[in-house]
Amino acid sequence: MNNGWFYTAEFRDGRFTQIQWQRSGQPPQTTTLTFSSTNGQGQPIYTGAFQAATAVTLVDLSGGNVQPGSQVSVEVEEWGWARGNCRR
Structure with missing residues (x-):
């Protein structure tokens, strides 16, 4: 995201289940x-x-066909949108 938060989205059993957020100095x-x-x-x-x-x-x-290199778009209210690529 453009405000210093980094995210990792978890894909399990054919669905995205959670996002882990990390930012320097924050839990x-x-x-x-x-x-x-x-x-x-x-x-x-x-x-x-x-x-x-x-x-x-x-x-x-990806339309539900998640593979390495597939893309997601994540929006957080008031932060805007960010795009990410699937690694595995």
């Missing part, structure tokens, strides 16, 4: 994700909250 944070819907492009959308208060949205840009 790690975890966002639990829940499948919300599928957008018009067939991309699964997951939602959760950062620190139980700020809305988080993850869009699986």
Whole structure:
């Protein structure tokens, strides 16, 4: 993200389940994700909250076919969007 927070999204059993947040000088944070819907492009959308208060949205840009190199787009309310690549 553009504010110093780095994230790692976990994909397990065919779904994104959580995001781990890290930032220098801050304790790690975890966002639990829940499948919300599928957008018009067939991309699964997951939602959760950062620190139980700020809305988080993850869009699986692979359309549910997650592989190394697939992309996700993550939005945190008031922070904006950031794109990431799947490593494994």
